Amino acid sequence: MAEQTLVDDIAIISKRWKNKEGSLIMALHDLQSRFGYIPRDAALELARQMEIPLARIYEVITFYHLFKLEPPGKHVVSVCMGTACYMKGGEKLLEKAKETLGIEPGETTPDGEFHLQVARCLGCCGLAPVVTINEELLAKVRAEDLENHLSACKGKEEGKGDAS
């Protein structure tokens, strides 16, 4: 990414949060929704503009599950492993996703298309088991349908990283 764009992007985030006490997590959410993850140069720039030590930023990023340090791939697939989903076949869905994509949770396919992760309850237990692909929530998913949903995504340009 071009140097100046990065500075400008971070300036928008910094302007929104800098003068609000304790808003680092909110700033990081904004940053991640801009880039899809927290790139190191963006974290450095945020540290400079918000006048927060870089170590403080990394200590927060690494504590919370939602913040990512690696580009997540175009399509983020979250298999819910909350209790209800776990009991109703969430594990089978995760196996299927691992097998179809050839990666483990937390990894991204080599072509950068898919990122697989495990979610701890998406609060849709009445529709268990559930999977989200990017922002879309799929209800009562069966293992055989998951493959179709995944192949339907391939090539589509709607990953979180490209949003906005």
Next chain:
Amino acid sequence: MTRLTPNDLSALRDQLRAAEAKTFVSVGMSTCGIAAGATPVFKTLQELVAARNLPGVVVRQVGCAGMCSREPLVEVRVPGQPSVMYGNVNPELAEKIIESHLSGGVPVEECRIPSLEEMAVFPGDPEPDSVNRPLQTRIVMRNCGLINPDSMEEYIARDGYQALAKVVSGMSQDDVVSELEKSGLRGRGGAGFPTFMKWKFTKASKGDTHYIICNGDEGDPGAYMDRGILEADPHSVLEGLIIGGYVIGAEKGIFYIRAEYPLAVERIEKAIKQARAAGLLGKNILGTEFSFDCEVRLGAGAFVCGEETALIASVEGRRGTPRSRPPYPSQKGLWDKPTMINNVETLANVAQIILRGGDWFAKVGEGKSKGTKVFAVTGKVKYAGLMEIPMGTKLRDIVMKDGGGTSTGKPLKAIQTGGPAGGLIPESLLDTPVTYENLQQLGSMMGSGGMIVMDETDDAVELARFYLGFCVDESCGKCAPCRLGGRQMLTLLNKIADGKGTKADLEEVKKLARAMRTASLCGLGQAAPNPVMSALRYFEDEFTKRLVG
């Protein structure tokens, strides 16, 4: 909207109520409903109503009615007639509803399900006879599924902000606390601490600024009542927060909400803006001296942040690790100022207690557990969903009546309540009335109200392993008993579950559980052994039969 005074608010309510004499076709459009396909149903209904030119028929979105397994839901409410609810509606059925019910006046029986009025008693309803009494009583969920969550007017039409008006125009802070004391309301987030005491203590703490925080960090896997309430009736939570702010003398409130709940965040943010524009929030609320404002802060995926001191650390923009108490947040909380933290469901009760009185509230419930509790009944149950149940109801009735029994048709084995901090209750004990104390005596807890139904094919050891695995993943790592004890216990439990454990391993598990309970810093570590210990209490044979030697 212009800024309101208490009189304006009542006039507006009456005016809005008069305007409600229309036929409403309402579609449940919370996260569950949308995921189940409510959007195309909504569009079909809108298009058909426009095409058929049906005068006085309004198609609108409403929040979650709690009948999650039967989404998409469509409710038809014709003035002067009982409402009709439809479940599992698709666009074809939506067309039938328009043709048959709205044009012809004949309900579509094939997808008809019990209406909300048939399922629950609402505040202000005449008390039904005990034989025909519906299982649910909806105080917290009084508006869920009945109003458009994006419309403050619809909330106002159903007595919204009347409690706030009553408080700021004539009740002292002590009056409110005493009403809460009479009500017997206890915290709905887990521990069941009396709410009035929290309010009283924080109010009494000296400091130039006080804060109130709404805890919407609903992390229990299998519990989603807070999401349901925030998405379906955000103003009811906001009204509770503002009243809390008034009582403790806070100028600022914070909604701390899980980032996994984008729609809940969007709806509460909208509610805040609407309330601010109407003078219900901000400077000189309802034309009085009282000023209070609030903002939303997001979690970032850490279960431990539901713990009060960890939550405060997270709101301050730090790693969400708990600290030892005292000092309690009511003395030294956010930015070291006196801080009161209430759960979403707790706050949603407040307005009704103020409006109808603490004595009215205390009539519902049993013993020291007053009012209702919202349960998220899921797992192997026929009708999964959110059910608001009067305290003192038998556990079996929840699962068998509104839950409809097991989804598989196989015999019920047990239920699990309280999430990762709770435990199992076997079928033989399900006639126990649900109260904080009873659940604790059975080795479980109320927790936030998750209720997982297990049939005879479900394995107690597996579920114990699942919950312990969750707590190990979510341990913040600050104190050794939780960080190391949990890990060690999981290793042993895995060994046992895989058929390689010995009797000595099982004894070691029990020893570790005692150590974690006694020595962990916060509730997460103290309660993490509960699912394992309660599985051992009722289903020890499932462990022992796997042992070698």
